[in-house]
Amino acid sequence: MSRIGVAFDKARADGRAVLVGCMPAGFPTVEGSIAAMTAMVEAGVDVIEVEIPYSDPVMDGPVIQKASDIALAGGVRVADTLRIIEAVAATGAPVVTMTYWNPIEQYGVDAFARDLAAAGGTGLITPDLIPDEAQEWLAASDAYGLDRTFLVSPSSTDARLRMTVEHCRGFVYATAIMGVTGARAQTSEAAPVLVSRVREVTDLPVGVGLGVGTGAQASTVAGYADGVIVGSALIRRLLDAPDLPSGLTALRALSAELAEGVRTPTR
Amino acid sequence: MSADALAAPAGSYPDATGHFGRFGGRFVPEALVAALDELDGAWRTATADEAFRAEFGALLRDYAGTPSLLYEARRFSAKVGARVLLKREDLNHTGAHKVRNVLGQALLTKRMGKKRVIAETGAGQHGVATATAAALFDLECVVYMGEVDTQRQALNVARMRMLGATVVPVTTGSRTLKDAMNEAMRDWVANVDSTHYLIGTAAGPHPFPAMVRDFVRGIGDEARQQCLDLTGALPDAVTACVGGGSNALGIFHAFVDDPDVRLYGFEAGGDGVATGRHAASITGGSSGVLHGTRTYVLQDADGQTVESHSISAGLDYPGVGPEHAWLHDTGRATYLPVTDAEAMAAFEVLCRTEGIIPAIESSHALAGTVAVAPKLAAELGREPVVVVNLSGRGDKDVHTAGEYFGILDKE
Numbered sequence: 106m107s108r109i110g111v112a113f114d115k116a117r118a119d120g121r122a123v124l125v126g127c128m129p130a131g132f133p134t135v136e137g138s139i140a141a142m143t144a145m146v147e148a149g150v151d152v153i154e155v156e157i158p159y160s161d162p163v164m165d166g167p168v169i170q171k172a173s174d175i176a177l178a179g180g181v182r183v184a185d186t187l188r189i190i191e192a193v194a195a196t197g198a199p200v201v202t203m204t205y206w207n208p209i210e211q212y213g214v215d216a217f218a219r220d221l222a223a224a225g226g227t228g229l230i231t232p233d234l235i236p237d238e239a240q241e242w243l244a245a246s247d248a249y250g251l252d253r254t255f256l257v258s259p260s261s262t263d264a265r266l267r268m269t270v271e272h273c274r275g276f277v278y279a280t281a282i283m284g285v286t287g288a289r290a291q292t293s294e295a296a297p298v299l300v301s302r303v304r305e306v307t308d309l310p311v312g313v314g315l316g317v318g319t320g321a322q323a324s325t326v327a328g329y330a331d332g333v334i335v336g337s338a339l340i341r342r343l344l345d346a347p348d349l350p351s352g353l354t355a356l357r358a359l360s361a362e363l364a365e366g367v368r369t370p371t372r
Numbered sequence: 373m374s375a376d377a378l379a380a381p382a383g384s385y386p387d388a389t390g391h392f393g394r395f396g397g398r399f400v401p402e403a404l405v406a407a408l409d410e411l412d413g414a415w416r417t418a419t420a421d422e423a424f425r426a427e428f429g430a431l432l433r434d435y436a437g438t439p440s441l442l443y444e445a446r447r448f449s450a451k452v453g454a455r456v457l458l459k460r461e462d463l464n465h466t467g468a469h470k471v472r473n474v475l476g477q478a479l480l481t482k483r484m485g486k487k488r489v490i491a492e493t494g495a496g497q498h499g500v501a502t503a504t505a506a507a508l509f510d511l512e513c514v515v516y517m518g519e520v521d522t523q524r525q526a527l528n529v530a531r532m533r534m535l536g537a538t539v540v541p542v543t544t545g546s547r548t549l550k551d552a553m554n555e556a557m558r559d560w561v562a563n564v565d566s567t568h569y570l571i572g573t574a575a576g577p578h579p580f581p582a583m584v585r586d587f588v589r590g591i592g593d594e595a596r597q598q599c600l601d602l603t604g605a606l607p608d609a610v611t612a613c614v615g616g617g618s619n620a621l622g623i624f625h626a627f628v629d630d631p632d633v634r635l636y637g638f639e640a641g642g643d644g645v646a647t648g649r650h651a652a653s654i655t656g657g658s659s660g661v662l663h664g665t666r667t668y669v670l671q672d673a674d675g676q677t678v679e680s681h682s683i684s685a686g687l688d689y690p691g692v693g694p695e696h697a698w699l700h701d702t703g704r705a706t707y708l709p710v711t712d713a714e715a716m717a718a719f720e721v722l723c724r725t726e727g728i729i730p731a732i733e734s735s736h737a738l739a740g741t742v743a744v745a746p747k748l749a750a751e752l753g754r755e756p757v758v759v760v761n762l763s764g765r766g767d768k769d770v771h772t773a774g775e776y777f778g779i780l781d782k783e
Binding site: 159160161162163164166167170174177182183206207208209210211212232233234235237238255256257258259260261262265269280283284285 | 389397398399400401402403404405406407409544545550551554557558561562563564565660661662663664669671673674675676677
């Protein structure tokens, strides 16, 4: 079983959900992003999702896009991302990578899988790669023992949901709403329905992302999902801060609030 | 002939999942797959439906003003050294070939029971065409346009607003067409139940490349017959400009199985491909994934999209439709870059010899034709016959061209 699977199993045994925190690699700088992810782990985030910044992130809302633009303007490269993953994996927390497909295709799918595994990454979340187009990634992830997290959506038909989940390994990513990333005032009514549809076809853990930004929301989602995935709300703490140290303080505070939320699931 | 513009066989490409060889396909969030499947089904059913075909044909004839003329440009021909036949898509309602695509997709939108359309636009021609069709079909219309483009195409912004559309200036990234497309995709993911994304070119995820091609392929069907009627033979070459590439596919498609007809696509070479400031995805880019499809892309070694540059807003896009990528790889079509300066020189020649102000996009096709005519004449040992797709008119470009030629009075 993958390190992600172990983390989910442990949380399940403890009667709580896993907290997955997302941060773009190289935001605000390479060293700054390592500091931010380390702070998140120290404050109770269970799994770190490192997003490879991409010029055209169509699944992401304004917060992640802005952070990605800052990282790219700072000159971060895919090779730096691997270095960041290695540094964060050294904290002991499982590190999963979220990436749009073109950077991987240009790096070379097999080469990236090899280097990701060597850096200690557990696998990939692929927002714009569906299993239908993923032959190369299916082979490479098998070859290097990496997890594959494809997304399922409230609009997925039963047949597509089953097919997509069959190609997943590690955990399934359920997008809570029809829309892009970004914190929202209300939690989704579609998400619990989607999670129960996924459970009908798999025993894999299910993480829910899109729109979660507070401890209370995390508690609600933890009531029906195995994982709570938070990105924009955490990133905003750094974006809104006047400098990195105060950003890290705010980041720790929100991480702790979310960690408390996933430990007190609303049933 | 336009009355049955969809009746001809669609050809064997793409395959059932939208692949043109190694290109095309679907690289999209799962959230969009159901909508793409719905669209694919609606399109296939509609094109098999005689009533739909008749309605589309009647709109093309009575509303858009097609078949467009095939005009023999004798004074321009004398300058070029080729017998140049202009496919006058500039005379269509709204001033470009794009009206054909939007009428087809707007009809499909109604058929799917959706009430809202969104679109991206570069030069504004597709936005105007979409706003036009939305007015005609009583659909809500939102057009995403890069902020840079709203400034260089202010007249088209006003036209869209007059037609009742909401124009949203996009301030992310390079603030041009690719960023407008990103924003439209984000809107679509969030509103896919009520909304059809009316993509303006033969790019994006399947079924858009094939569907858009089929809605505009009347251009080539008409031109092929018109050329036979006029000259008694097929042309030696067919030429078009290529940004996303819908006008080029529209005119190429009818000739793909005519091996003696050369197909030339002219990309926006900007300041010259060697300078890096261009929008020539095939001649200056490499294979990658952008906006839902695998095709040729302007990108760096990490797969980050590189900003494109062209004097023509409509060609200023760092990707190209996947069918062009495939036609390039198979060698069936030839793609060459045309610089801003070459395009503007041809623009001026057409104005002065024929009294026709072409779109700067279409001026790339004219300039490319000027460039390849001597080679064609040498190969054939006679004056070549070339059909040029004059895909749009230049009214929208008068300000840009006036500044370029220094003929605007200084205030």
